[in-house]
Amino acid sequence: MSTDxxxxxxxxxxWRHWHEQREAAVSSPYGPLSxxxxxxxxxxxxxxxxxxxxxxxxxxxxxxxxxDAEDALTVDGKPxxxxxxxxxxxxxxxxxxxxxxxxxxxxLRREGLWAVRDFDPGSEARRAFRGIEATAFDERWVVPxxxxxxxxxxxxxxxxxxGRERGLGLAGELVFDLHGGAHTLQVAVEDDGSLxxxxxxxxxxxxxxRFRFLRxxxxxxxxxxxxxxxxALLPPCAFADHFICPFPPPGxxxxxxxxxxxxxxxxx
Numbered sequence: 001m002s003t004d005x006x007x008x009x010x011x012x013x014x015w016r017h018w019h020e021q022r023e024a025a026v027s028s029p030y031g032p033l034s035x036x037x038x039x040x041x042x043x044x045x046x047x048x049x050x051x052x053x054x055x056x057x058x059x060x061x062x063x064x065x066x067x068d069a070e071d072a073l074t075v076d077g078k079p080x081x082x083x084x085x086x087x088x089x090x091x092x093x094x095x096x097x098x099x100x101x102x103x104x105x106x107x108l109r110r111e112g113l114w115a116v117r118d119f120d121p122g123s124e125a126r127r128a129f130r131g132i133e134a135t136a137f138d139e140r141w142v143v144p145x146x147x148x149x150x151x152x153x154x155x156x157x158x159x160x161x162x163g164r165e166r167g168l169g170l171a172g173e174l175v176f177d178l179h180g181g182a183h184t185l186q187v188a189v190e191d192d193g194s195l196x197x198x199x200x201x202x203x204x205x206x207x208x209x210r211f212r213f214l215r216x217x218x219x220x221x222x223x224x225x226x227x228x229x230x231x232a233l234l235p236p237c238a239f240a241d242h243f244i245c246p247f248p249p250p251g252x253x254x255x256x257x258x259x260x261x262x263x264x265x266x267x268x
Contacts, residue, residue: 015137015230022233022262027129029121030093030104032239037118038108038162049116053100058114062087063107065098074099093119110244111166117242125240130266137230141260145176145227147187147195147219161237161245168198168246174216176227179256185214186249193218195225198235198248202257209238209264211248232261239265 026032039049039056041063047055053071057064063086067073073080075097088109089096096119098105106117149172158168171189174197175182185197195218200211213233219225236243 009139011139011142012137018231019132019134023132026132026239027126029126030119031126032236032243033126033129034093034119034121034123035117035236035240035242036120036123038242038244039116039118041114041116052105052116052118054098056116059085063114063116072101073105123240125267128267130268132234133263133266135230135260135263138260141229141258143176143178143227143229145174145216145225147223147225148173148175149189149223156249158249159247161235161241161243161247164244166244166246168249170249174225174227178229178254178258181256183254183256185252185254187216190215195219197252198246199252199254199258200248201254203259203263204253207257207259207263209234209262211235211245212258212261229258229260232258234262234265 037050037052039052041047041049041056041058044056047057047066049056054065054067054073064083065073065075065086066083068081069079075084077099086097086107089106093104093106096104096106098107102121104119106119108115108117150170154170155167156170157165160166169188170186172187174185174187174195177183185199187195187197190196195214195216197214197216198211199214201208204210204212213235214227214229215231215233216225216227235245237245
């Protein structure tokens with residue numbers, strides 16, 4: 001991480017703390033660097049997934065996992081044999097129900113399709129990680145914005161990082177001025193009221209990853225919100241190829257360079 005005199009204030013100190021927390025989180029044993037596979041059950045009708053023990057089959061609104069002693073699986077922290085019904089895991093990775101010799105097997109559902117994700121603390125990507133390249137804090141990248149909600153949530157089909165097209169829910173537009181021009185990003189609203197945008201800009205694919213995320217805090221009652229590009233985030237698929245991050249929806253590619261925030265990984 002580079003340093004800069006503009007980081008000496010409280011905002012710069014808060015950014016450094018945020019950046020350090022980000023690096024610690026992504027490099028944790030079950031952070032995004034540890035994801036070594038996302039296996040869609042529909043692609044393996046026989047129930048046997050690559051390098052994942054047990055037999056996994058979808059059964060309507062659940063997944064059936066069958067295993068014997070040789071599979072050496074644990075479910076809910078106890079050695080498991082037989083058959084168990086599973087639903088999608090929604091908590092932290094380390095709290096997933098199924099474990100295999102330290103690896104966490106996370107059940108995932110997207111648009112009615114089931115998958116199993118394999119998180120391995122010993123992954124090659126985690127061993128090679130040397131930090132996140134990020135631009136030093138600069139207050140010029142903190143600008144006021146306004147959130148304009150749609151009358152109802154819209155869904156657009158966008159390509160995802162795994163090459164498949166999926167729906168992306170959008171709840172409104174984030175409007176702000178940057179580099180002397182007005183810009184708009186379509187955004188989703190998270191459960192806690194915060195906003196989420198998938199965006200690209202003139203640096204994407206050259207000086208930064210091909211797209212990034214932006215997560216402004218919940219807007220005030222009048223729709224005002226602070227837009228801080230110092231906290232532009234690399235998407236999970238920048239850390240592991242097995243994530244299914246959505247690409248920016250139409251209109252979310254800014255025609256200006258956002259030389260701020262996280263840019264790319266440092267790998268050995």
